[in-house]
Amino acid sequence: MQTTLATTRTTGRPASHKGTRLNDSCKYILLMILVILFISPFAWLMVTALKTTSELAAFPIHFLPVQAQWDNFVQALTMINYAAYAANSLILSSIYSVLTTFTSALVGFGFARLKGKGKRTLFIIMLSTLMLPQILTVIPTYVLFARLGLIDTYWPWVLWGLGSSPYLAFLFRQFFSSIPSELEEAAILDGCGYWRIFWQVFMPLSWPVIAAALIFSFNWVWGDYITPALFLSQDNTTLSVAMSAGYLDPHGNGLINIMAAGSVIYVLPVAAFFFFAQRAFVRGIVTSGLKG
Template sequence: MMQSSIPTTKRRRGLSNLNDAGKYIILMILAIIFIGPFYWLFSTALKTIPDLAAFPPQFWPAHLDWGNFIGALTITNFAAYAANSCILAVTYSTLVTLSSALVGFGFARLKGKGKRTLFLIMLSTLMLPQIITTIPTYVLFARLGLIDTYWPWVLWGLGSSPFLSFLFRQFFSAIPVELEEAAIIDGCGYGRIFWRIFLPLSIPVIVTSFIISFTGVWGDYITPDLFLSQQNTTLAVAMTVGYTDPHGNPLINVIAAGSIFYILPVLIIFFFAQRSFVNGIVTTGLKG
């Protein structure tokens, strides 16, 4: 009996090791697939014009041209456009996080007639692509004289986000009601309960909301291109028209170098806040 069980155990361990090896192989393949575009972007940023024209395409340039990175910062006013993007992204992210937290708190903890209907209406707006409302919004802001200003992003931020409001609502719904009742007994109103108790507890969701909204504005091209002039536009728009030679042809290698600088802020933010970001997604729960 003992002898027959030993080979069975060994077979199970062998199968487990094979399964683990298969998982690692799949993960390595996926890692190569995901890293591939970044490798190609970096190699393109180091290529010279002849290397770009070579056929078949070179996976690594024969001569490294680090001057493309300098050109990415000097050919166009990179710092000024990056500052514009940063101002818009930080302003919008801060406002939309705060307003979405307020909306989520209201749906989670306050009672009122028609609350469920309003919540369903808010969720239904998630099915509307942003491009559908872009032109009507442009016409509205044009009549208000807010084109070529940053006020649209301020108003959008104050208007909250349906998705982020849903995240906050789910998180606030999971907080024990005894905590809220104890605060009410101590004489706290709902305003103080929100600011002093619920908001400090929701740091993971706050970080998640900020990262999502920041990357959305930082990577947006269509809205700044429509709403802002060339002087006040963001880095995403400036890079598409600023990196050209005297004949108007795009400088692919300089665009690739500028793209590396362009994605660095988002990578840095996610690197330092990834734990809170993951916790914010996980802890929102699915409580109705």
């Protein structure tokens, strides 16, 4: 106590403030290191997009280009029909994200608010499917859709969207479980059925989770390569597949700098989408874990 008072008289502030400042400084340094680690891949991609082919093959490697080749971005947009393939990716991503968000919300509402025999068992079965790697289901799914004549169409993404997502259903279930039961009881007293309770009471309250679900599901399809490569032809395929097969020199070798330039443009929609919805996205992730 005497040491603390002496320190307070000498410095004019409690000794604990120094420890707090030191802790804050360590946290900021750690955060800066993490930011650098997270940004460095995109920075390397951007630098690669601004180099010439000879600079990429040179040794020793120079991080910065001698002269920025902004024409690489023009070539990335013109070597393939970039706008058409981007439109295909946008259509598929939008269809899937809207459908799977809605159906996952329905499933989550059922598990959170409805009562029925075997509900807990069904919920455990649904969660257990998260442990199954998606790559294992690609070939059986391809065979199924081939027999139905749905290959080279967008119907698989529609059906996947209607089938909901176990992870997103879990998020909605957690969020809906945290809503006070008094709201549901008041709606029932007013004569509302469960459909109206879901649509007019619960959904307007769940915008943070809806935003998180839209971002997740949109990004899943936008960044997918394997499924469009198997299910779609070259004319109807997505941007990720078109870039991997379109940026080639006359000898069939990949143009790394052009591919990097196309990839920079490719990630901008997702980055912009997350930037404008990040607050709702974070709130959706946080509030979905309030109640088990």
